[in-house]
Amino acid sequence: MKKILYAGGILISSFCFSQETDSRIKASFFDGIAVAGYVDNGAFINFTGPNISFKNKDLKLILGMLPSLRIKEDKSAGTKNSAITPNLGAGLTAVYKKVALQVPVYYNTKTATQNGAWKIGIGVGYSFK
Numbered sequence: 001m002k003k004i005l006y007a008g009g010i011l012i013s014s015f016c017f018s019q020e021t022d023s024r025i026k027a028s029f030f031d032g033i034a035v036a037g038y039v040d041n042g043a044f045i046n047f048t049g050p051n052i053s054f055k056n057k058d059l060k061l062i063l064g065m066l067p068s069l070r071i072k073e074d075k076s077a078g079t080k081n082s083a084i085t086p087n088l089g090a091g092l093t094a095v096y097k098k099v100a101l102q103v104p105v106y107y108n109t110k111t112a113t114q115n116g117a118w119k120i121g122i123g124v125g126y127s128f129k
Helices: 002-016
Strands: 024-028 033-039 042-047 051-056 059-071 084-096 099-108 117-127
Touching (some): 033 059, 033 084, 033 099, 042 084, 042 099
Antiparallel strands (some): 024 051, 033 042, 033 117, 042 059, 051 059, 059 084, 084 099, 099 117
16 A cells, blocks of 8 residues: 555656646636637627636637627517527637637527527637737
């Protein structure tokens, strides 16, 4: 048992005391990234909100909330919803240098004709930082 603990300690310390890298994990409220994309037969525009990010050199991975404007035409008969609605999504964003690729998920609430469901989208954007 002692040998396993010693080996684990040596392994952990080798990572802690190895050469310094640019990798880091950080939490933030806003990263200055704007994204536009497609989800559920409509479009979205969002900015990265509260998140946890991992950065290594020119690549940054972000997992967080996405305050958004969803753009989708309501094709139902009678009373219609607005084409532009505020929405909160969540998702993964990868930023390489200044270009962002995002995979967001948004929840569509239950209606008279559809059950509530999560919808996955795809988007491309720009990092202003």
